[in-house]
Amino acid sequence: MQVxxxxxxxxxxxxxxxxxxxxxxxxxxxxxxxxxTKLVFMNFCFYLIAVLGLNAYSGNTGILSFGHVGFVALxxxxxxxxxxxPALKASSLPLLPEFLHNSxxxxxxxxxxxxxxxxxxxxxxxIPICRLNGATATIATLGFLIVVNSVIIGAQGITRGSQAxxxxxxxVTVPIAAGFVVVALVLCRLHKDSxxxxxxxxxxxxxxxxxxxGIDVRIxxxxxxxxxxxxxxxxxxxxxxxxxxxxxxxxxLEMMFAQIVMLVVGGIGSVTGALVGTATITLLxxxxxxxxxxxxxxxxxxxxxxxxxxIGLSLAILVVLYWRREGLAGTREIEDFLGRISGRKxxxxxxxxxxxxxxxxxxxRRATGALTLVDVSKAYGGLLAVDKVSLTVNPGExxxxxxxxxxGKTTLLGCIAGTHPVSSGTIRLGGETISGxxxxxxxRHGIARTFQTIRLFSRLTxxxxxxxxxxxxxxxxxxxxxxxxxxDLLREMGIETLAGRAAGTLAYGQQRRLEVARALAxxxxxxxxxxxxxxxxxxxxxxxxxxLRRLVTERGIGLIIVDHDMHLIVNxxxxxxxxxxxxxxxxxxxxxxxRDAAVREAYLGRRSAANV
Amino acid sequence: xxxxxxxxxxxxMLAVSAAHADTVKIGLLGGQTGGLASLDQPLLHGxxxxxxxxxxxxxxxxxxxxxxxxxxxxxxxxxxxxxxEMVGLQVNFLVTPCDGDTTIAAGQAGQAAGIVxxxxxxxxxxxxxxxxxxxxxxxxxxxxxxxALAEFAEKQGYKTALTLISPDSPYTDKLPxxxxxxxxxxxxxxxxxxxxxxxxxxxxxxxxxxxxxxxxPDVIVTSAFxxxxxxxxxxxxxxGVDIPVLGADAIDTATTFALGAxxxxxxxxxxxxxxxxxxxEQFDKRYQAKFGSAPESIFAALGYDxxxxxxxTVKGAGGSLDGTALQASLNNIENLxxxxxxxTYKGMNRVxxxxxxxxxxxxxxxxxxxxxxxxxxxxxxx
Numbered sequence: 001m002q003v004x005x006x007x008x009x010x011x012x013x014x015x016x017x018x019x020x021x022x023x024x025x026x027x028x029x030x031x032x033x034x035x036x037t038k039l040v041f042m043n044f045c046f047y048l049i050a051v052l053g054l055n056a057y058s059g060n061t062g063i064l065s066f067g068h069v070g071f072v073a074l075x076x077x078x079x080x081x082x083x084x085x086p087a088l089k090a091s092s093l094p095l096l097p098e099f100l101h102n103s104x105x106x107x108x109x110x111x112x113x114x115x116x117x118x119x120x121x122x123x124x125x126x127i128p129i130c131r132l133n134g135a136t137a138t139i140a141t142l143g144f145l146i147v148v149n150s151v152i153i154g155a156q157g158i159t160r161g162s163q164a165x166x167x168x169x170x171x172v173t174v175p176i177a178a179g180f181v182v183v184a185l186v187l188c189r190l191h192k193d194s195x196x197x198x199x200x201x202x203x204x205x206x207x208x209x210x211x212x213x214g215i216d217v218r219i220x221x222x223x224x225x226x227x228x229x230x231x232x233x234x235x236x237x238x239x240x241x242x243x244x245x246x247x248x249x250x251x252x253l254e255m256m257f258a259q260i261v262m263l264v265v266g267g268i269g270s271v272t273g274a275l276v277g278t279a280t281i282t283l284l285x286x287x288x289x290x291x292x293x294x295x296x297x298x299x300x301x302x303x304x305x306x307x308x309x310x311i312g313l314s315l316a317i318l319v320v321l322y323w324r325r326e327g328l329a330g331t332r333e334i335e336d337f338l339g340r341i342s343g344r345k346x347x348x349x350x351x352x353x354x355x356x357x358x359x360x361x362x363x364x365r366r367a368t369g370a371l372t373l374v375d376v377s378k379a380y381g382g383l384l385a386v387d388k389v390s391l392t393v394n395p396g397e398x399x400x401x402x403x404x405x406x407x408g409k410t411t412l413l414g415c416i417a418g419t420h421p422v423s424s425g426t427i428r429l430g431g432e433t434i435s436g437x438x439x440x441x442x443x444r445h446g447i448a449r450t451f452q453t454i455r456l457f458s459r460l461t462x463x464x465x466x467x468x469x470x471x472x473x474x475x476x477x478x479x480x481x482x483x484x485x486x487x488d489l490l491r492e493m494g495i496e497t498l499a500g501r502a503a504g505t506l507a508y509g510q511q512r513r514l515e516v517a518r519a520l521a522x523x524x525x526x527x528x529x530x531x532x533x534x535x536x537x538x539x540x541x542x543x544x545x546x547x548l549r550r551l552v553t554e555r556g557i558g559l560i561i562v563d564h565d566m567h568l569i570v571n572x573x574x575x576x577x578x579x580x581x582x583x584x585x586x587x588x589x590x591x592x593x594x595r596d597a598a599v600r601e602a603y604l605g606r607r608s609a610a611n612v
Numbered sequence: 613x614x615x616x617x618x619x620x621x622x623x624x625m626l627a628v629s630a631a632h633a634d635t636v637k638i639g640l641l642g643g644q645t646g647g648l649a650s651l652d653q654p655l656l657h658g659x660x661x662x663x664x665x666x667x668x669x670x671x672x673x674x675x676x677x678x679x680x681x682x683x684x685x686x687x688x689x690x691x692x693x694x695x696x697e698m699v700g701l702q703v704n705f706l707v708t709p710c711d712g713d714t715t716i717a718a719g720q721a722g723q724a725a726g727i728v729x730x731x732x733x734x735x736x737x738x739x740x741x742x743x744x745x746x747x748x749x750x751x752x753x754x755x756x757x758x759x760a761l762a763e764f765a766e767k768q769g770y771k772t773a774l775t776l777i778s779p780d781s782p783y784t785d786k787l788p789x790x791x792x793x794x795x796x797x798x799x800x801x802x803x804x805x806x807x808x809x810x811x812x813x814x815x816x817x818x819x820x821x822x823x824x825x826x827x828x829p830d831v832i833v834t835s836a837f838x839x840x841x842x843x844x845x846x847x848x849x850x851x852g853v854d855i856p857v858l859g860a861d862a863i864d865t866a867t868t869f870a871l872g873a874x875x876x877x878x879x880x881x882x883x884x885x886x887x888x889x890x891x892x893e894q895f896d897k898r899y900q901a902k903f904g905s906a907p908e909s910i911f912a913a914l915g916y917d918x919x920x921x922x923x924x925t926v927k928g929a930g931g932s933l934d935g936t937a938l939q940a941s942l943n944n945i946e947n948l949x950x951x952x953x954x955x956t957y958k959g960m961n962r963v964x965x966x967x968x969x970x971x972x973x974x975x976x977x978x979x980x981x982x983x984x985x986x987x988x989x990x991x992x993x994x
Contacts (some may be wrong), residue, residue: 245720
């Protein structure tokens with residue numbers, strides 16, 4: 001039950017239902033209409049499913065995909081082959097294997113087989129693609145689309161090659177198309193709010209921060225890709241069995257552009273946006289294509305002007321994107337808009353803590369013990385940024401890491417956190433060697449961190465920031481439990497009233513607090529803080545100091561703090577380690593270190609140090 | 613009374629017909645924008661000119677022609693929607709865009725409603741069989757063009773041929789294969805088939821394959837077109853290969869004549885040749901007068917042909933606009949004189965036999981070689 005709840009949330013379901021209602025009303029109204037109107041509706045359904053599919057990948061991962069039309073084409077091809085009458089297959093697809101020649105399946109059987117095939121293909125294609133990000137991933141998806149197109153054209157005999165695939169039975173009716181849309185809508189909305197969907201969105205917002213939370217972004221992208229491919233496959237099935245003819249040419253670049261335009265106009269990061277974008281473009285097309293055949297206005301006859309539809313659509317897209325850079329809905333969903341209209345704040349997370357009787361998921365057990373660095377070095381070409389540093393930090397201990405600019409403090413933190421692979425030496429946590437592990441694996445061993453420049457999941461809410469890190473740590477916790485525990489943590493950090501706000505809209509000090517809260521969500525044994533007080537005023541610094549002290553005493557967390565604020569360091573730390581030019585200059589009690597001549601020299605230069 | 617406005621732009625506004633019971637409604641779907649525009653746009657202009665001229669002369673047996681044109685934006689789904697709308701408007705004839713899948717999508721709607729449906733200029737002969745007994749072709753089908761080329765090749769005394777094909781489109785794939793069927797049936801031999809990818813710039817591999825064939829074939833046959841054909845012929849001649857080349861109607865463009873020495877001597881099949889005041893030349897002049905520029909391509913004349921065929925069909929049906937009567941009348945057309953030459957539907961299973969013009973490139977100018985109406989018994993099955 002708990003596990004299912006990681007994929008299901010009532011709020012997401014309600015949101016999808018609110019979106020589905022107008023679609024169903026429209027479908028009912030289309031029921032008695034002329035064949036042309038029915039086709040318009042079914043075309044709309046096809047595009048909406050395809051756009052929802054693209055949204056499930058591009059919206060959640062932030063990686064634009066050119067390749068999803070490839071899955072539409074493959075699914076159209078496979079499903080049509082399964083449902084075509086054997087007599088026609090004999091003449092138009094002569095090279096099909098025997099068992100396919102003689103069989104003819106119904107729509108649902110064919111759909112099931114098709115979607116399984118698509119899932120398997122996507123599962124293979126996703127392996128290289130999920131390792132890439134940004135433009136590289138986008139180009140890889142384009143490569144996939146071109147391969148699919150070439151294969152369909154080249155496999156003439158099994159496919160129709162470059163000729164039209166025709167004679168497909170018209171098995172998709174208005175109710176069936178509407179059914180496909182509603183299922184796609186609900187699944188896509190649930191996926192967005194599911195834990196895997198949340199992980200993918202964390203990767204979209206900030207990949208480094210997601211890794212630091214222990215989230216393996218590649219896995220999240222992988223599942224988003226496979227899921228989205230299946231949804232696009234459903235679109236292909238609807239297309240093949242409503243228009244009943246297609247060719248490799250008609251499912252290629254132009255359709256890819258149409259699909260992307262609809263998503264971009266609606267808002268890439270939003271399921272509501274996918275619907276709004278597709279509906280807007282379809283509606284505009286329907287209006288413009290009637291206008292372009294000529295009309296009368298104030299007694300003036302406007303003649304037929306071909307191209308008006310295309311030009312009008314292009315202008316509309318420009319206007320929308322000028323007015324709203326992130327598309328009509330941005331990353332928001334229907335409930336965010338409804339909340340605003342009714343004057344209430346969008347329902348934030350449930351403000352409750354699980355009662356003691358409720359099953360509380362047991363977090364991953366970790367080896368505890370000291371964090372030990374042995375001769376750790378990090379070289380960039382000939383430059384030794386960290387030079388044979390050996391150091392031990394115990395759980396519950398607070399270590400300050402200081403040194404002049406460029407002395408290697410942040411690099412050393414990066415080495416511990418796994419973002420900077422060490423050049424030599426080892427880092428151990430308890431009995432386990434963690435040097436050589438990727439950042440997310442180090443995080444899973446219980447080493448959390450904050451960054452020198454704040455890295456939050458800006459467009460996610462404050463609650464989601466914390467929840468994501470917590471969900472990664474508590475593998476069997478359901479959504480409600482995660483929400484409750486996240487709220488508790490926010491309360492502990494004094495930012496619970498901001499839970500529903502987008503993290504990027506917080507004040508600086510609040511963002512720092514949230515970053516610490518997110519780091520704590522994975523219940524780390526060690527916390528690495530890179531200049532936590534930078535940019536803070538005195539009151540904020542004092543506040544932070546108090547919070548950090550409390551963490552150490554209540555949770556027994558070991559802290560490694562890099563900061564230039566000597567007041568903070570001296571007040572908080574039991575020991576101070578001084579780095580200079582990558583070497584460990586001195587480790588000791590605060591007073592001993594600040595009095596040390598070599599340390600003063602490193603900071604202030606030889607002559608000044610002598611005079612102080 | 614409802615005025616229907618027809619225009620090629622703001623400049624060419626013209627009230628064409630008055631709708632009443634005795635109006636022949638022609639629903640014309642074309643990709644006026646998008647990938648098919650280069651074919652469907654001139655086709656529509658030619659059809660507009662024909663409708664205007666026929667109506668000015670009193671129509672067909674007193675019936676005015678009403679042309680209802682729509683831009684499908686070259687999209688298959690959109691074409692299906694608009695075809696159904698045309699059925700809703702109760703058109704007497706439905707004209708579909710110039711390629712395979714849009715023609716099938718629209719043809720299915722026409723077939724189901726029993727409306728005579730004609731593809732504006734799609735040329736794969738297989739289309740008629742794909743849809744059913746209400747779908748007819750207008751343009752010279754690929755197999756008939758190929759038969760004319762084969763007859764020409766035989767007359768030249770060519771015994772061996774090489775075909776250059778691309779599987780990327782039915783036209784580039786099938787036309788040379790139809791040629792091969794006729795040529796081999798008549799005792800010729802296709803010694804080799806070389807394939808290329810549409811849009812490839814470099815033909816060095818294909819050219820060296822052709823150069824290395826021994827003994828060298830008498831003729832090369834291809835339906836490659838821009839940008840492939842210019843690239844191929846230049847690289848072929850640059851490699852010193854002087855084998856004669858036969859092409860098809862898609863290279864009937866200004867580009868071919870601008871290729872200089874490389875294209876010299878190339879012979880291609882096309883739909884007609886304007887000369888000596890023939891109908892095609894007269895058409896070109898009237899077209900220039902109406903639209904202010906010469907026809908962009910031969911597809912404008914095919915649009916005029918289309919309306920002439922429809923007019924003849926209406927005449928042959930003896931006043932009935934019933935779908936079955938029109939279908940029977942169209943199937944009965946034999947040696948009808950049209951703008952590009954002559955056309956026969958009788959006995960052809962809705963894939964018309966047409967007069968094919970052969971043109972040779974001489975000094976960068978088109979020179980009419982001859983007109984061929986292929987022997988119907990030689991035409992290969994689609």
